[in-house]
Amino acid sequence: MKKTSKQLPVLFATAILLASTVLSPLAQANETSSSSSSSESSVTTSKSSSVASTSTTQSQPSEAISDSSTSNTNEPSSAREETPKTEAASGEAHVTTSEFTTVANIGQIQGEAHESPYNGKKVKVSNVVVTKTDRYGFYVQDLKADGNTKTSDAIYVVSKEKVTVGDQLTIEGQIKEGYMEELSVRPGQTFRKPTDSLTVTQLFASKVTKNGTAALPEPVNISDRMPKDIVDNTPTTYDPEHDALDYWESLEGMLTTVKKPRVLGPQYRGDIYLLPAGYQALPLNNIGGVNLRPNVQNTATIPVYVGNKYIAKAKDYFNEDVSGVVTYRSKVYKLEPTKLPDLQDGGLQREVSKIYPSEDKLTIASYNIENFSANNAAGETPDAKVDKIAKSFINEIHSPDIITLIEVQDNNGSVNDGTVSGVQSGEKLAAKIKQLGGKEYKYTEVAPVDGADGGKPGSNIRVAYLYNPQRVKLVEREVGSSTEAAAFKDGHLVKNPARIDPTNPTFTKVRKSLAAEFEFKGEHIVVIANHLKSKLGDDAVYGSKQPAVQNTLAQRIEQGKLLNAFVKEGLKQNPNLKFVLTGDFNDFEFSETAKAVAGNELVNMMLNHDAADRYSYFYRGSNQSLDNIFVSKNIADKTVFSPVHINASFMEEHGRASDHDPVIAQLDFSQKKDDTTPTQPTEPKPSGDSTTPPNRDDKPTKKRILPSTGTTGAEVAVVGLVILSATLLWRKKVTD
Known part of the structure; x- marks a missing residue:
């Protein structure tokens, strides 16, 4: 042993x-095999990183959206040239008897132009029938058309002669190019000639002879051949086939019809706009109307004069055709109805916002409240309107945390007495909201210089804020003055609220934008309320200057650039600062103005919204988005947005409180990363000298006593065999 x-x-x-x-x-x-495997892993990782980098670059949002909507608006304005016809045009004969020229038909009088070749001359015309009468005269049309689709077969006759529809007449009188509005001027009044209005060919009758009665001509289906452009690329050429402006002229005074149309918007100043049944040329919006889009002119929308007592809203419709004669008033072609069936209720209801309050989400609304003041006298702001607007804040848009108010007037409205403060106006609205069970809002503003901001004379309209102090804090600083420019210091507003560059010439006679810094759950948000230059001063779409020019656009673009520069400076000083720009920009989501505002720093939330729902306003047949909200890119992906359609499609009888719909944005701060929370360990990338996987349990690693993952099975077997042999040898020795 x-x-x-x-x-x-x-x-x-x-x-x-x-x-x-x-x-x-x-x-x-x-070892050789392991080294080779590690090297291959490293190459694979490098390739993956490269692809990921490329993918990230490609997925960045586009900085600019293509817009050709204003491609024609920069062209020089040119008056539409009228080519006078010879008196015997197209082979038509006329006979001169005494001082009157007998013409073959009305088409010869109208001619292939916007002005008659007989302007100023005395004529005699026969075989015409009365199609409609009014207080200043009547419309007549040829019993037999001349077959020329470029000339109208009808004319308006200025006369006190008592005639009825269906009378067949012979008329002598003088041809004049004039304005229909001029006929209603009373003695002693002065008629102010429109600057870019077209004229209407009129026959001032000196003699009217009745020749019995006759059947009326069949009305022309007005939508059958309506061109898609107001004026195409040949503005000096009369072309009814391709230019809607000329197409309307070719029907001046004639009986026309619109097939079972639907109503596009509320009656306003006596007009309703119709769209023929089966219309499919353009995509329809969510209420069956047509939105204004870039480089598209909604020529198929047809105005009909129904009077200012007519009650209609969007989506209402007619089960029968609407017929009338074509006239031109207020720089618009329209129908004077001869047949107006009963209107059917389309069932459109005022909306309720789908954006609801949430503890960690900041809700901001923009609302143009249309010339609102504390003055409830006649012609000012009635108590009923105050009540409607207050209720809409509570019921339809769910009491937003911040409300940017547009068109707040001074305390006494349009009374021109030097008053500039609008505090009473704002506080009256806040008090009504509280009285009706809503939140208790505070009001803040910077009053304008008297008469310096445009709008209704004496009213001193401005943008302002209501905010809920239980939810947000208006960062406490000195309030800016009317003429002081807002500025940043250390990434925050020096004065609060403050006006943006109020003495800059581009804001002359325009509402100044107002910046206000709020704090919400530790975040600082600068809200900027806006009401940019109006479109008053642009050429009329159906006017004499073609192509029509947006004369006010350049000023809005400059205002947009100033706003963007202000945002850029704030972000430069404080990249974590959040910006929300709201208000009535008086331009569309696809416009050059909107692009100037957004720049590379902001996202236009309307462009991210459903295309069929992009509108907050209705004007002359088209839904459009004058009201927009822009947010800085550092919060855009956590922002939801929506217009709330409670006004623009309706009349006061339906609950309308303003001519604009409010728009709402909600910023989500609930997923904000908490710096005090430990971060989870990240898995290391594979490397050539590391064979130890990460410890996912965050526990101290123990020394390995088993073979490492790189040891082969053969190695284990050999070790075992050697040990076994040694053991057997030892036992043999022991036995021996």
Whole structure:
């Protein structure tokens, strides 16, 4: 036994030496294999990183959206040239008897132009029938059309002669190009000639002879041949086939019809706009109307004068055709109806916002409240309107945390006595909201210089804020003055609220934008309320200057650039600062103005919204988005947005409180990363010298006593075989 104990170390040493000799080549082979595998892994990782980088670059949002909507608006304005026709045009004969020229038909009088070749001359026309009468005269149309689709077969006759529809007449009188509005001017009044209005060919009758009665001509389906452009690329050429402006002229005074149309918007100043049944030329919006889109002119929308007592809203419709004669008033072609069936209710209801309050989400609304003041006298802001607007804040848009108010007037409205403060106006609205069970809002503003901000004379309209102090804090600083420019210091507003560059010439006679810094759950948000230059001053779409020019656009673009520069400076000083720009920009989501505002720093939330729902306003047949909200890119992906259609599609009889719909944005701060929370360990990238996987349990690692993952099965088997052999040898020695 003693002998065996001495030999045991020798046996084990022999076994270990044998194992080392056997395993050495295998270990070298395994090391070579491991090194090769690690190198391949490194290459794969490098390629993956490259692809990921490329993918990230490609997925960045586009900085600018293509817009050709204003491609024609920069062209020089040119008056539409009228080519006078010879008096015997198209082979048509006329006979001059005494001082009157007998013409073959009305088409000869109208001619292939916007102005008659007989303007100023005395004519005699026969075989015409009365199609409609009014207080200043009547419309007549040829019993037999001349077959020329470029000339109208009808004319308006200025006369006090008592005639009825269906009378067949012979008329003598003088042709004049005039304005229908001029006929209603009373003695002693002065008629102010429109600057870019078209004229209507009129026959001032000196003698009217009745020749019995006759059947009326069949009305022309007005939508059958309506061109898609107001004026195409030949503005000086009369072309009814391609230009809607000329197409309307070719029907001036004639009986026309619209097939079972639907109503596009509320009656306004006596007009409703119709769209023929089956219309498919343009995509319809969510209420069956047509949105204004870039480089598209909604020429198929047809205005009909129904009087200012007519009640209609969007989506209402007619089960029968609407017929009338074509006239031109207020720089628009429209129908004077001869047949107006009963209107059917389309069932459109005022909306309720789908954006609801949430503890960690900041809700901001923008609302143009249309010339709102504390003055409830006649012609000012009636108490009923105050009540409607207050209710809409509570019921339809769910009491937003911040409300930017547009068109707040001074305390006494349009009374021009030097008053500039609008605090009473704002506080009256806040008090009504509280009285009706809503939140208790505070009001803040910077009053304008008297008469310096445009709008209704004496009213001093401005933008302002209501905010809920239980939810947000208006960062406490000195309030800016009317003429002080807002500025940043250390990434925060120096004065709060403050007006943006109020003495800049681009804001002359325009509402100044107002910046206000709020704090919400530790975040600082600068909200900027806006009401940019209006479109008053643009050429009329159906006017004498063609192509029509947006004369006000350049000023809005400059205002947009100023706003963007202000945002850029704030972000430069404080990249974590959040910006929300709201208000009535008096331009569309696809406009150059909107692009100037957004720049590379902001996202126009309307562009991210459903295309069929992009509107907050209705004007002359088209839904459009004058009201927009822009947010800085550092919060855009956590912002939801929606207009709430409670006003623009309706009349006061339906609950309308303003001519604009409010728009709402909600910023989600609930997923904000908490810096005090430990971060989870990140898995290291594979490397050539690391074979140890990450410890996912965050526990201290133990020293390995089993073979590492790089050890092969063959190595384990050899070690086991050597140990077994040594053991057997030892036992044999013991036995011996």
